[in-house]
Amino acid sequence: EVQLVQSGAEIKKPGESLKISCKASGYNFTEYWIGWVRQMPGKGLEWMGIIYPGDSESKYSPSFQGQVTISADKSISTAYLQWSSLKASDSAMYYCARFTGGSWGQGTLVTVSS
Amino acid sequence: DIVLTQTPPSSPVTLGQPASISCRSSQSLVHNDGNTYLNWLQQRPGQPPRLLIYKVSKRFSGVPDRFSGSGAGTAFTLKISRVEAEDVGVYYCMQATQFPQTFGGGTKLEIK
Numbered sequence: 408e409v410q411l412v413q414s415g416a417e418i419k420k421p422g423e424s425l426k427i428s429c430k431a432s433g434y435n436f437t438e439y440w441i442g443w444v445r446q447m448p449g450k451g452l453e454w455m456g457i458i459y460p461g462d463s464e465s466k467y468s469p470s471f472q473g474q475v476t477i478s479a480d481k482s483i484s485t486a487y488l489q490w491s492s493l494k495a496s497d498s499a500m501y502y503c504a505r506f507t508g509g510s511w512g513q514g515t516l517v518t519v520s521s
Numbered sequence: 522d523i524v525l526t527q528t529p530p531s532s533p534v535t536l537g538q539p540a541s542i543s544c545r546s547s548q549s550l551v552h553n554d555g556n557t558y559l560n561w562l563q564q565r566p567g568q569p570p571r572l573l574i575y576k577v578s579k580r581f582s583g584v585p586d587r588f589s590g591s592g593a594g595t596a597f598t599l600k601i602s603r604v605e606a607e608d609v610g611v612y613y614c615m616q617a618t619q620f621p622q623t624f625g626g627g628t629k630l631e632i633k
Contacts, residue, residue: 442622444570451627452562452570452613457620468621469522502569506560506617509572509581 409433411441411503411512418518419493426489427515429503436484437461443477443488444502446514457506458486493519523547525614525625533633534604542628544614546595551618558617561590561599564627565610573612574599606632 414428431441442457456467460479467477479486486503498519503512524547534540542561550557561574572581574590577597587602601608609632614625 444624451611452564452615452624454615454622454624457622466620468623504570506615506622509560509575511569511571514569 409505409508409510411505411510413501413503413512413515416516416518418520420521421493421495421519423493423519424489424491425493425517426487427501427517429486429488429512431484431486431505434505434508436479437481439505439507441479441486441503441505443475443486444504445471445499446502447499455488455501460484460486493517495519495521522621523550523616523619523623525616525623527612527614527625527628529628530626531629531631533631534601535633536606537603540601540604540608540630542599542612542614542630544592544597544599544625546597546616549594550597550616551594557593559590559592559597560615560617561588562613562615563608563610564613565607568610570613601630604630604632 410432412430437460440457440459443455445453455471456477458465458477458479460481476489500514502514526545528543559577562570564570578590589600611627611629
């Protein structure tokens with residue numbers, strides 16, 4: 408069974424850095440693109456970017472290019488989403504997803520507040 | 522980027538009645554490989570999204586057959602033949618034909 412398990416909720420201050428994770432199991436991690444989706448409170452889904460763990464090729468939405476970094480560690484079947492300097496506007500639920508095959512993580516709630 | 526426009530934004534439906542959601546794309550979603558990568562997802566309140574339909578009309582594993590997808594090129598439709606209480610939530614179309622992949626704005630399905 409394909410599973411994506413995300414790291415827990417985070418409360419951070421503006422300007423802090425953060426890296427959240429998505430651990431995959433039940434399939435060959437290196438063979439499928441895995442992406443990240445933002446959902447701000449009460450709003451729709453926003454596609455942020457995606458990575459192919461086999462060769463670490465990544466693609467970003469122009470809206471998120473330069474704002475976040477997507478990476479993957481194939482030795483532990485884990486994808487990451489990171490920020491170097493958080494803003495209050497980064498407060499949202501973040502989902503990882505293997506879009507091919509319809510597997511989604513449970514979501515990681517990020518709250519950025521002074 | 523490909524823009525997906527969903528209508529209506531909200532849809533009040535009587536239990537047992539049909540519902541229909543439209544998704545229009547700013548450009549053709551036919552991939553170079555001949556496939557059309559248009560998906561439909563359901564998000565129930567407080568839950569992650571769930572895949573219902575992929576490649577326009579293929580029902581994902583475990584999805585009830587009251588859900589169906591159709592369309593081609595730039596115009597697509599999700600239909601629910603008889604709405605049940607568990608269908609309440611927000612429905613999104615998503616294109617995976619071209620990077621960046623994009624979502625429609627969502628359609629909120631409510632029971633009258």
